[in-house]
Amino acid sequence: MEVIVSARHFELGDELRTYAEAKVTELAQEHPKLTTARVVLEVQRNWHMAEIHLNGKHLDLIASAKTDDMYASIDATAEKLGRQLRKHLDKIQEHRDKESIRTAEAEETVGDEQSEVAEKA
Secondary structure, eight states, X not given: OEEEEEEESSOOOHHHHHHHHHHHHHHHHHOTTEEEEEEEEEXXXXXXXXXXXXXXXXXXXXXXXXXXXXXXXXXXXHHHHHHHHHHHHHHHHHHHHHHHHHHHHHHHHHHHHHHHHHHHO
């Protein structure tokens, strides 16, 4: 997965860059179809803001957080994206489960109807 880390209004150090990349790659392990991640770190007066955009196959997620500490902002943003990603994956899994239940019920009713016809004959 391609990870792009950029900074606005301050100089981005190597330690902060590697920390942001590590947080994003943790999210990428949950969903292998993520293709790119863009992390934008910004400082405005006393606020440290982090914004992360995740893109993947049929998936675009965006989250941001604003705190007094840049590391806390990155953590909060990654946590928000983790919740969004899990919610997305749950929706996909639930949808598939509902379809498999429907097909199993349909097969069951067809099997019952065939046995009733065989009993009548």
